[in-house]
Structures are given as C-alpha cells and as structure tokens.
Amino acid sequence: MYQFFMEEDININNTYSFNKDDSHHIKNVLRLNKGEIIRVVYGSKGYFGKIDYYNGNPVVNIETLDNVKHELDINITLIQSLIKVDKFEFLLQKSCELGVSKIVPLYTSRCNIKKDIYDKKRNRFNKIILESCKQCKREVLPIVEDTINLDNINKYKSDINLFAYELDDNNSLINFIEKGKHITVVIGTEGGFTHQEALFLSDNGFMPVSLGKRILRAETAGIYAISVIGAINEG
Structure with a gap:
C-alpha cells in the first residue's frame, strides 16, 4: 500500500x-x-x-x-561526523527506515570534506527522508540539523549519551541501552575520533562504547547502532 x-x-x-x-x-x-x-x-x-x-x-x-503506529517509543538522535555525501545519503535512508528521530552532521578534525557541503544539500536530504518514510510507513519525518562543531554537541544530549570509540572494547553498546529512554549516539568519520576529541566527549557526559569486535565503516556504524537500539526498545 x-x-x-x-x-x-x-x-x-x-x-x-x-x-x-x-x-x-x-x-x-x-x-x-x-x-x-x-x-x-x-x-x-x-x-x-x-x-x-x-x-x-x-x-x-x-x-x-x-490506529497502527510505526514510530519507536523513544527518540534516537544520531550525531554523524561528516563522510562522503553518497555514503551519508545511504546512511540517511537506512536510518529513517530504522526509526531515527534526528540526524546532526558533525565536523571533526579528521573530516576530509568541506564543512558546509551538507548544508548545501538540504533539499536533497529532505527528499530522501520523505521518500524513505513513505516506503517504511513512518508517521513522523526525521530532521537533519545544520552541521555543528563539538562545542555545540551538548545541545543534542538525551537521557543516555554515547559515542562509538574503537579504542574502548570493554563497554558494549548493548550494556548502556535502557528501554524507554531517549538516546544520543555520536559516530566518528573515517579514522574515528582523536584522543583529544574522545576526552572532550567524555568530559561532557558522553560514554565511550564499542560496536563490536570488527571495525565498521562510518556509515555502517550509525546503522548498526540504531538497529540495536531499536531492537531492544521494540523487543
């Protein structure tokens, strides 16, 4: 239908x-x-x-x-460091299908594309969101925010705040998800976060978590995180 x-x-x-x-x-x-x-x-x-x-x-x-609703009972905010536009568009489509509420592009020191490139693609991003939500029967259209720096990240905090960090293999993402609580997840670009960026996130209340034993591509990491969060909250 x-x-x-x-x-x-x-x-x-x-x-x-x-x-x-x-x-x-x-x-x-x-x-x-x-x-x-x-x-x-x-x-x-x-x-x-x-x-x-x-x-x-x-x-x-x-x-x-x-009377059937297709939305999650929680809000998922994905803060995604800048990656190539085609990969971000793929991430955007799949994140919408999986139930993300808000996507916030983040400029970090290891990003190798221009900071304003996403903001110029806003109309195209919104079209991708619309078509994705039509396909998966969502009732609420997710929002793509303007690109931010780390200094502005506290604006998007939720009940639970995490960031994917490949150097921390002791704290599994699954152990920090609580059913019914809104969550923000920060994903790095290719190459991940620098040590200084990881310290900044930790000092501002974001917990470093592992996404498993394998190193995921930047666009895969966000999809994986949203999938796990959604599965736990719908289980």
Whole structure:
C-alpha cells in the first residue's frame, strides 16, 4: 500500500488533493486507479482513503483512521561526523527506515570534506527522508540539523549519551541501552575520533562504547547502532 504525506489537516469523510509532485506520481508513475486504497499521513496520524479523480487530477477520499503506529517509543538522535555525501545519503535512508528521530552532521578534525557541503544539500536530504518514510510507513519525518562543531554537541544530549570509540572494547553498546529512554549516539568519520576529541566527549557526559569486535565503516556504524537500539526498545 502506498503512503503520502499531506499538507493540510485531515478529517474523515472529507476529500483532499495532492501536491504537484505526488499528483504526478500517482497519476503518471504509479497509475493508481479509482477506488484503490492508500495511506495518508498528517500531524503524526495515519489514515486510509480511496483514490478518486476530479478534473483529471487524483484526490483521496478519507475513510478511516489507522490506529497502527510505526514510530519507536523513544527518540534516537544520531550525531554523524561528516563522510562522503553518497555514503551519508545511504546512511540517511537506512536510518529513517530504522526509526531515527534526528540526524546532526558533525565536523571533526579528521573530516576530509568541506564543512558546509551538507548544508548545501538540504533539499536533497529532505527528499530522501520523505521518500524513505513513505516506503517504511513512518508517521513522523526525521530532521537533519545544520552541521555543528563539538562545542555545540551538548545541545543534542538525551537521557543516555554515547559515542562509538574503537579504542574502548570493554563497554558494549548493548550494556548502556535502557528501554524507554531517549538516546544520543555520536559516530566518528573515517579514522574515528582523536584522543583529544574522545576526552572532550567524555568530559561532557558522553560514554565511550564499542560496536563490536570488527571495525565498521562510518556509515555502517550509525546503522548498526540504531538497529540495536531499536531492537531492544521494540523487543
């Protein structure tokens, strides 16, 4: 079943039109027929409705509220050090599918790309988030924040605050996750954090954790962490 995000408040038994992009997609790409059921979302609520056409353009007749929620019961904030744009886009897509709430790009000393490159890609990132959330039936769109430095990291702290550190193999990520508590995880770029950066994070209340015996790529580390957190909270 296809899902679309609406731009106005929804009431059952009312009819709504789609924005230009969704209208084109429904009519010319998906070629949905009159009477086909879709899921639409507004304000973190999902609804079922049937496709109809008015003056040749698709509309949806809202029939029922969908009581099934697809969001985690906690917020996961992923603070990801800058990596190549294509790898970040892959991470962004998979993080959305796994339930991340917020992604914060972080500039660290070992980043080898320009600090402002992500901020110039904001529209593309938001499109990736939208399409990913349509596919996995989420009700809430995650947020990509502006790129920050370590000095601004305390703004994004949660109930539990961790950072992946390959030199600390005694503290497993699993041991620090508590069901029902919001969590922030900081992931380094390729090459990880310097000793000084690790000390700074520790001094500011972030606990170093291991993601296992294998050294993961930067984009894999975030996906792994979110997967483990989500599995524990949904278990």
